[in-house]
Amino acid sequence: MVSEKAPVIDTLTGSFLISTPQMPDPRFEEQVIYVCAHSHEGAMGVAINKPSPFFSLDEVLRNANLPIPKKALPPVHIGGPVELESAFILYQSDYQAEHRLEISPTISLSRETKILEDIAHDRGPERYLFLLGYAGWGPGQLEAELLADGWLTLPADDHIIFDVADDEKWRMAAMLYGIDISTFGDMIGYA
Template sequence: MDNESNLTDHFLIAMPALADPNFFHSVTYICEHSDKGAMGIVINHPVEFSLHELFDHMEIQHETPTRKTQAIFNGGPVENERGFVLHPFDKTWNSTLKITDKLAITTSRDIIEAIASDAGPEKSLIALGYAGWEKGQLEQEIADNAWLCGPADDNILFDLPVTERWAAAAKKIGVDLNLLSTTSGHA
């Protein structure tokens, strides 16, 4: 796969007509894209419990972490019992995949324990599950106009309020989602 068609470190922005509840109005950060398929994390679908509750569920001590109310996200429909942490690449944890020179994803418990004790990465996005595509599947969905694609932005990923991420990711590539129709016609 050439660099121009590789969507690693890009956002997939769901088109307004994409009705699948896993991806409705979603922004998905692509962690890996190759000839074998793609893997990403939905970054704007929070689940109904907080980081504090995740610590309790995992039986992790957490005296006074500054981010105990941080949202947890539904990262996608695959392996949604498994945790994924997107974070700046400043340290390697037990199970870390470097995505770019600046960003990584970690799936090991040690990073969650570090976050609980305020020793983790300064910024992070924690998700349960991921979105996965088989060889050629994502490319076909893009050709079918299910997704817009654009370069990822750390501000959208880590700092922007969740409710603003979908519109902001589209705006970054010059698209106003309010002007797109949810229906299509045929000539």
């Protein structure tokens, strides 16, 4: 007799976590987190739709004594509540950095300052987000939050990360898969 088991999620790396209306932590209300690493040791991701009202990339470049490029710069994003003083660049992998975390075949994450220098000199990645901080979970913590219906997991989409307006990413990421996230909790049932 063969026993059927529910599929085990090996890793959520490269996926979206979309906060549901049941999210108990107000810091993650209407957030889209791009999961950068996930294993039995925990998880790490960055919020991709939370622009900072306090910092601009122009200021970051000026403070680093770097020139301001002619083309428009994206906003600085708050990647999460952990280590807000740490900067990360999430970028399309057609640009190559020496020190990077390859999340998917098309997306990488780095803290390498050379990327910021390349952005200042118009030779950096074409599509990127500059982030301060990240979201982190200890062993089993994210899985517990998933069971409590705080997050919806969906395949990530590069277009949502880089091309959709920040205030539309939460809704659009879910709508790609036919989910109206604003009514998500109204439809959950338990057997």
